[in-house]
Amino acid sequence: MSLSELRVFGRSGTPLSPLTLGTMNFGERPGGASGGAPTGADESIRIIQTALDAGITAVDTADVYSQGESEQVVGRALRGRRDDVFLATKFHGQMSANPAHSGNSRRWIMQAVEGSLRRLQTDRIDLYQAHRPDYNTDVLETITALNDLIRQGKILYYGTSVFTPAQLVEAQWLATTNHLIPPVANQVPYSMLVRGNERDVLPIAQQYGLGVLAYGPLAGGWLSGEFVLDAGKPPTRVHSLPGRYDISGPSSERKLLASDSLARLADKLEISLVELAIGFALNHPAVSSVIIRPRTEDHLKAYLKAADTLLGESVLDAIDELVPPGTNFVERDAGAVVPSLEYAELRRR
Template sequence: MSLSELRVFGRSGTPISQLTLGTMNFGEGAGGPHGAPTGADESIRIIHTALDSGITAIDTADVYSQGESEQVVGRALRGRRDDVFLATKFHGQMSANPAHSGNSRRWITQAVEGSLRRLQTDRIDLYQAHRPDYNTDVLETITTLNDLIRQGKILYYGTSVFTPAQLVEAQWLANTNHLIPPLGNQVPYSMLVRGNERDVLPIAQQYGLGVLAYGPLAGGWLSGSFTFEAGKAPTRVHSLPGRYDISGPASERKLLAADALARLADKLELSLVDLSIGFALTHPAISSVIIGPRNEEHLQAYLGAADVRLSEPVLDAIDDLVPPGTNFVERDAGAIVPSIEFAELRRR
């Protein structure tokens, strides 16, 4: 595998690079619990380096830094827009007004105009529902997105972290109502987050969906920043509260698995990043893996991983450490459905 090798995005016939540049870290508002933000000038340099290195796909969202990420991408793509498969997302709340969010026709028709303006483009290649909206009928959402295709404002549309039932429902509604069905789905996927292998990825293959896999380093668990020594409490460099709480038994098992995977990478004389990206790229349902560098050093580490090829024995060894279909922690799956998140929906 290498960046010179392109993959077709689902049933679209559109070739894209095996790595997609994710821009969640770009913009001054991208700091906080996720770390220091990457300023506009450095973000633009990273984008240009990525494009010069062979990356042809960029993924952003209106809610990233409350529009700053899209603005940075728009500036960086001046004169290069036609060379990029540009994906962005709607759903997140964009102001103090809660009506400025969700998957309704009212909000989507406003949100797309804001994204087009910030991205300085006349069309979005892939427009994605960032999360399911349990207050909006799915048919309303996909009908609105079909209208945007007919208007030429978007070329394709997709979803992110939709459940298997929601993926099938969207395809069925589109087909029975003579609409263009969703083309893509975005999912978390890594050696530590494999739950989507059970149903989401097979469904994507069945319906010809292009899949953008995010979180190949499992939110930092496979970055190499964890340390584990026998007889000592496990720690993480720059630990984040909550998400990286390793006091529970599930997280302890996850940490032990991360440590075992790091040891496997050492045995193979690979970096843990190389092993992680190589693994994510191996699944036949994955169209492209989203990388989210904070600086050019991170970018170079990701770019090198595109050349990694994992043999069947290595993949078997990974399966032995983390069985297929495994999620250690429920929230790793992405969006948690309301019936699980809210107790009042499952109790009398």
């Protein structure tokens, strides 16, 4: 696999590069990157243009990333190159102190798309995604509004992000029974340490011909090479984001052991752990493209090198032995938390 070997994005027929440039780290306002310094505008633009020059054809952002600043950076970087890029963004996150400026309602979608078009300096969005499920809004309202945007020419396709299996099927059923264009994509976390979506989400995507954008191939840094056992020295990120990287619990302890074992496997294969991680995420037949989120040009170079990684059956079997298919060490790694599991009063009704 290399960046020149384009993949078809689900049933849309659109060819995409195997890597998609994610821009969550670009921009310095609140709401940008978590767990590390964000990337300023000038360096972000250089990274975007370097990625495009290297053969990446897709860019993924969201209105909530740095509260619109990420979209502004992307818009500046794509001047003169817009027609060569598959541009994806998202709505749902709260964009002001007003809670009405969020969610998946028709009222907010119609406002949010105008803001994204303006910041991105474009007349259409290739893929417009519901960043998270909205349990207060009927799914039919959301997909009807998105169909209207397609008819208006403001978006070409729409999709979802971290929707549950039931929500994915519901959206397809509602679209079909109401003579609407159904979603063509779903964005999910997927890595050697976050494999829960192999159980149902990825098979459902294949069943309905959904393009899959897989994010988090390094599992939030756990597969960066930093989370290894080295004479009892804890990873530095434990101190910066204890809520996410606390290794004191049994689930996280098992996750750390798995991360260390995967790092040793990469050493045995004489490749970097990043290359092993990217190669693994790209291998699943349901995955259309893997979202990378570099903070620096050096990070980007490491990702680009990893795009050429080919893993044989024996290597994939070795990964399965260390982390069995369908495994999630920590439930929140799977993406959005279902309210019925998050709130005790809903679990006990």
